[in-house]
Amino acid sequence: xxxxxxxGWLLARRACTTAAIVTGHxxxxxxxxxxxxxxxxxxxxxxRLLTALGPFFVKAGQLVSTRRDLLPAHVCDALAGLADDVxxxxxxxxxxxxxxxxxxDAYAEFEWEPVACGSIASVHRARLxxxxxxxxxxxxxxIRPVLEADLxxxxxxxxxxxxxxxxxxxxxxxxxxxxxxxxxxxxxxxxERDSLLLLRANLADHTDLRIPAPVDGLCGPQxxxxxxxxxxxxxxxxGMTMERRREVVRDVLRAVYxxxxxxxxxxxxxxxxxxxxxxxxxxxxxxxxxxxxxxxxVRRSFAGFxxxxxxxxxxxxxxxxxxxxxxxPENLDREAFRTAVTELVDEAFGALxxxxxxxxFAPRLFQLQRDHGVFAASEFAFPLLSLLVLExxxxxxxxxxxxxxxxxxxxxxxxxxDVQVDAERRTEAEHSQDRA
Numbered sequence: 144x145x146x147x148x149x150x151g152w153l154l155a156r157r158a159c160t161t162a163a164i165v166t167g168h169x170x171x172x173x174x175x176x177x178x179x180x181x182x183x184x185x186x187x188x189x190x191r192l193l194t195a196l197g198p199f200f201v202k203a204g205q206l207v208s209t210r211r212d213l214l215p216a217h218v219c220d221a222l223a224g225l226a227d228d229v230x231x232x233x234x235x236x237x238x239x240x241x242x243x244x245x246x247x248d249a250y251a252e253f254e255w256e257p258v259a260c261g262s263i264a265s266v267h268r269a270r271l272x273x274x275x276x277x278x279x280x281x282x283x284x285x286i287r288p289v290l291e292a293d294l295x296x297x298x299x300x301x302x303x304x305x306x307x308x309x310x311x312x313x314x315x316x317x318x319x320x321x322x323x324x325x326x327x328x329x330x331x332x333x334x335e336r337d338s339l340l341l342l343r344a345n346l347a348d349h350t351d352l353r354i355p356a357p358v359d360g361l362c363g364p365q366x367x368x369x370x371x372x373x374x375x376x377x378x379x380x381x382g383m384t385m386e387r388r389r390e391v392v393r394d395v396l397r398a399v400y401x402x403x404x405x406x407x408x409x410x411x412x413x414x415x416x417x418x419x420x421x422x423x424x425x426x427x428x429x430x431x432x433x434x435x436x437x438x439x440x441v442r443r444s445f446a447g448f449x450x451x452x453x454x455x456x457x458x459x460x461x462x463x464x465x466x467x468x469x470x471x472p473e474n475l476d477r478e479a480f481r482t483a484v485t486e487l488v489d490e491a492f493g494a495l496x497x498x499x500x501x502x503x504f505a506p507r508l509f510q511l512q513r514d515h516g517v518f519a520a521s522e523f524a525f526p527l528l529s530l531l532v533l534e535x536x537x538x539x540x541x542x543x544x545x546x547x548x549x550x551x552x553x554x555x556x557x558x559x560x561d562v563q564v565d566a567e568r569r570t571e572a573e574h575s576q577d578r579a
Contacts, residue, residue, distance in 0.1 A: 457485030
């Protein structure tokens with residue numbers, strides 16, 4: 144059957160399935176919509192609805208749960224409980240994907256029972272002919288057309304949702320397009336291989352983090368072969384001395400701040416499943432599927448926001464938020480927004496630096512943005528939200544960690560590097576003009 148006809152048939156089938164599932168959930172919730180707490184109850188049902196709809200909606204829901212700058216807290220709280228917990232693929236499907244990648248005979252031993260399993264891929268333990276243990280990430284067979292069809296349906300739904308008053312001011316199509324792009328990007332295992340290599344290179348001289356190396360020649364668009372870390376444990380401080388806890392915290396923060404402020408290549412999915420400890424207590428970073436390359440202007444804006452926040456310069460922080468926003472309302476009261484952000488930054492700056500909590504600051508900043516109709520660009524929001532996830536994990540190791548103090552040296556180095564780059568660009572431009 145021709146590809147376009149297959150795609151159209153799949154889209155129609157997914158549309159019918161999606162409509163039936165959504166209708167069933169809406170009918171179940173309908174009696175409660177007019178009651179007190181009806182919206183909260185509807186939000187509470189969202190994880191079950193998205194799980195029933197399938198992997199695209201689960202992945203998108205997980206990402207949406209972090210966008211507290213756009214959605215109410217009770218919706219984000221409900222979606223945060225989404226688990227990418229699905230049945231493992233069949234042996235036949237895994238074998239088929241390996242065969243299509245030309246890797247059916249690449250492993251001397253291959254464990255068909257996965258050590259980890261998600262809606263997009265499963266991870267298997269294997270051994271090469273020379274005895275090297277490896278982890279093999281295998282994409283679920285046929286998952287791409289399903290995710291692409293569901294993205295098209297989600298975009299159609301967002302377009303239709305414009306008729307609802309509560310949806311008119313929300314950039315739903317833009318948000319779903321960005322989320323869909325992030326989900327579909329996780330299907331490109333060659334891009335993930337490149338991200339692993341870049342992260343390893345960028346962080347090699349600045350941190351003791353362990354990032355599994357991809358195996359040359361055994362990676363493709365749907366299969367990723369990596370170093371196997373056999374002694375993985377949860378990212379918990381159990382049994383560590385206080386000195387070692389502080390070393391771990393600073394190691395992680397140095398790595399994340401370098402990603403954010405210097406390199407602009409950011410791992411945006413550092414949840415407890417992707418941040419682990421090995422048997423020697425070293426930090427291990429896994430799964431580079433959701434790694435974002437920040438445009439240079441966004442990286443500089445993000446660094447500028449943090450530096451000015453650490454220095455208590457609220458008006459400059461407000462200007463950076465406005466300059467980097469994806470959308471501003473025509474009737475925006477800029478002075479009122481600048482005043483509100485300045486008061487928020489002044490309050491945070493007035494507290495002891497070690498008492499500063501991004502988890503308390505960011506939601507209030509997001510609420511200010513919602514109140515004024517300022518929608519942050521996803522490139523700006525996702526890195527900030529990745530820090531929120533990390534903050535809770537870090538505080539368990541060292542509740543006294545000074546997030547701002549740890550950031551300032553990296554920020555200053557970043558600005559020094561940018562000044563040097565700008566000077567070199569100006570010199571090169573002048574030389575080009577002279578040669579012309």
